[in-house]
Amino acid sequence: MKHLKNILGICLVSLFITSCGTKEIVIQAQEVDDIVTYLASDELLGRDTGSDGIDKAATYIENYFKENNVKPYFDSYRDSFTVQGKNAFNVIGYIEGTDPKLKNEFVIIGAHYDHIGFAKPVGNDSIANGANDNAAGVGTVLTMAKYFAKTKSNKRSILFTLFSAEEKGLLGSKHLAETLKAKNIDLYLMLNYEMVGVPLVGKDYTAYVTGFDKSNLAEKMNEYAGKKIAGFLPKAGEYRLFMRSDNYAFFKEFNVPCQSFSTFDFTNFDHYHKVGDESDAMDFNHMAKFVNTFLPAVKKAVNAETKEIRLNADTE
Known part of the structure; x- marks a missing residue:
């Protein structure tokens, strides 16, 4: 009865909803459950960069892309670099845009898939499984990739990027941002997902945006969603979270809106970098609802005829 709290979400497995005469695929609780539970399993030993565990995680992500017809952007899914020898x-999937002109512009949807390996033992447990940090973000990105691969509804091209070595100092995103800058891609937007496995409490929005005042991203996402899904968390500024996740390297290289969404507000989850960050602590119904809430807004951002999301004048 391990995931009894997710039964209602799991029972929706074949559900489709009809909107504007077209069928939209709905992400189910079981889908994110499967992803997060595997990535945060003891078998992967906390997914430390350079370990056998993170190699297994990368293979899992590659296979997920293959099974869902998401192609590699480079010669393979793996974007290789070295960390301390x-x-x-990074593991990168690619879905080309459907519009002859807009497909030359890119949106990056990302999350880091590494964690710290081991942490202070509690009883016989020393594995820092990293379910919320950041298998939950990976689950968000992969299910979004599945959605766009099935619907073929993106006018712009999308890179689905899972970063390694975030916990070593944002090294994977730095490497990829520099690589893509050297290729001179036309990056419109980078949306990063960080620690989204449990819901916010007492907030009137679904997730907060780091670097809230740097662009009109929150305003446009709320407009696209038709409700307030993105909000401002004062502690995000206090702790300089904009500069502490994988969005930051892309902002530095491209000077376009590159920001993170999170539901970890320092009060609603007690297991950051601890052995208690297990899949059992995740709320998979929340996660499925989170993805389904964000997808319509992400889709409108990807398909906007012009670059409507932009940096504020004092940020550029």
């Missing part, structure tokens, strides 16, 4: 790799 160890091999590391």
Whole structure:
């Protein structure tokens, strides 16, 4: 009865909803459950960069992309670099845009898939499984990739990027941002998902945006969603979270809106970098609702005829 709290979401497995005469695929609780539960399992030993565990995680992500017809952007899904003499790799999927002109512009949807490996033991447990940090973000990105691969509804091209070595100092995103800058891609937007496995409490929005005042991203996402899904968390500024996740390297290289969404507000989750960050602590019904809430807004951002999301004048 491990996931009894998710039964209602799991029972929706074949559900489709009809909107504007077209069928929209709905992400189910079981889908994110499967992803997060595997990535945060003891078998992967906390997914430390350079470890056998993170290699297994990368293979899982690659297979997920293959099974859902998401192609690699480079020659393979792995974007390789080294960290302290160890091999590391981002894992990147690619869905080309459907519009002859807009497909030359890119949106990046990302999350880091590494964690810290081990932490202070509690009883016999020393594995820092990293369910919320950040298998939950990976689940969000992968299910969004599945959605766009099935619907073929993106006018702009999308890179689905899972970063390694975030916990080592944002090294994977730095490497990829520099690589893509050297290729001179036309990056419109980077949306990063960080620690979204449990819901916010007492807020009137679904997730907060780091660097809230740097762009009109929150305003446009709320407009696209038709409700307030993105909000401002004062502590995000206090702790400088905009500069402490994988969005930051892309902002530095491209000077376009590159921001993170999170539901971890320092009060609603007690297991950051601890052995208690297990899949059992996640709320998969919340996660499915989170993805389904954000997808319509992300879709409108990807398909906007012009670059409506932009930096504020004092940020550029």
